[in-house]
Amino acid sequence: MSARGPEPVSVALAAGTTSGATTSDPDSSTTSISGRAGSLDRDWLGELTSSGAARETALRDLHVLLVKAARHQVARMRGLLPRLGAVEADELANAAADEALVHLLGRLSTFEGRARFTTWAYKFAILQTANEVRRRAWASTEIALSDHLDLAVEVDGPESRAEANELAHAVAAAMTEALTTYQRRIAIALLVEGVPVDVLAERLGTTRGALYKTLHVARSRIRAHLVAAGHLPAGIPFGGTA
Amino acid sequence: MTSHQGRLSRDVVESLTLDTEPWLSCEECFDLMDSYAEAVVAGTEPRRRHDMEVHLRACPACFQEVESLVALLQQDSAD
Numbered sequence: 001m002s003a004r005g006p007e008p009v010s011v012a013l014a015a016g017t018t019s020g021a022t023t024s025d026p027d028s029s030t031t032s033i034s035g036r037a038g039s040l041d042r043d044w045l046g047e048l049t050s051s052g053a054a055r056e057t058a059l060r061d062l063h064v065l066l067v068k069a070a071r072h073q074v075a076r077m078r079g080l081l082p083r084l085g086a087v088e089a090d091e092l093a094n095a096a097a098d099e100a101l102v103h104l105l106g107r108l109s110t111f112e113g114r115a116r117f118t119t120w121a122y123k124f125a126i127l128q129t130a131n132e133v134r135r136r137a138w139a140s141t142e143i144a145l146s147d148h149l150d151l152a153v154e155v156d157g158p159e160s161r162a163e164a165n166e167l168a169h170a171v172a173a174a175m176t177e178a179l180t181t182y183q184r185r186i187a188i189a190l191l192v193e194g195v196p197v198d199v200l201a202e203r204l205g206t207t208r209g210a211l212y213k214t215l216h217v218a219r220s221r222i223r224a225h226l227v228a229a230g231h232l233p234a235g236i237p238f239g240g241t242a
Numbered sequence: 243m244t245s246h247q248g249r250l251s252r253d254v255v256e257s258l259t260l261d262t263e264p265w266l267s268c269e270e271c272f273d274l275m276d277s278y279a280e281a282v283v284a285g286t287e288p289r290r291r292h293d294m295e296v297h298l299r300a301c302p303a304c305f306q307e308v309e310s311l312v313a314l315l316q317q318d319s320a321d
């Protein structure tokens with residue numbers, strides 16, 4: 001298996017599709033750290049923007065929550081780093097939690113209270129840890145931006161081969177004719193080679209957001225080209241108002 | 243390079259032709275993912291659900307992170 005990550009979503013994350021999960025008593029979600037670190041009624045913002053002992057305690061408890069989320073993320077992505085030992089894994093989680101704490105504190109003023117503060121905090125640790133795991137997983141892999149497309153198509157059975165081949169050829173043609181060289185290279189790196197978007201952004205000295213935008217435009221152009229050539233049904237909105 | 247070696251597999255063709263309108267950036271996805279994950283766990287309607295679902299189908303990194311946050315919240319509420 002390559003370091004491509006999870007297969008793009010057939011798993012539904014939508015509301016109501018999780019298996020029997022219910023909201024629980026808020027007190028039951030407290031961690032074992034300080035007794036009230038995860039509690040719903042804690043005034044995290046107030047404590048973190050105060051001074052003295054209250055702030056110190058809040059920072060310490062917050063760091064514990066971030067380490068927990070970072071460890072959770074390392075465990076989920078462990079398959080990408082098969083040679084990572086238990087001690088190194090914990091070091092990685094702690095370092096990511098440190099980084100996440102810095103980012104979070106820098107964005108405290110953007111907390112809108114739309115989610116629990118602890119949930120809001122978790123995501124910083126998850127993002128930071130996922131970035132670091134992906135970066136390490138790809139550290140020894142050279143990423144050459146390629147224009148090359150192999151048209152070997154995997155199909156389920158002979159009856160679907162012709163159709164699948166036709167669409168694959170049409171997509172390849174669309175990529176050649178409708179995309180700029182840069183768009184084509186980014187689309188190939190991200191979607192064909194499976195390079196994670198944050199890893200590619202770091203290598204190219206750009207941002208995840210900028211690469212996703214490039215990909216978004218490339219996909220729109222491919223779809224428009226396929227519709228014009230009769231390979232996708234017309235009338236499906238794909239281009240917004242542009 | 244990876245084992246994919248430039249192959250236009252069926253999954254890749256599907257991904258290249260995904261309709262990713264309406265536009266949602268990874269940054270906006272990050273901003274929304276906490277309330278989204280809580281809604282998923284609670285079984286309520288997430289804010290900007292459609293936009294999030296379109297993005298998560300199209301962006302494996304964000305999907306991986308949101309999926310992880312949902313799992314962590316579920317784990318918390320089970321404790």
Ligand SMILES: [Zn+2]
Nearest residue numbers: 268271301304
């Ligand atoms: Zn994204």
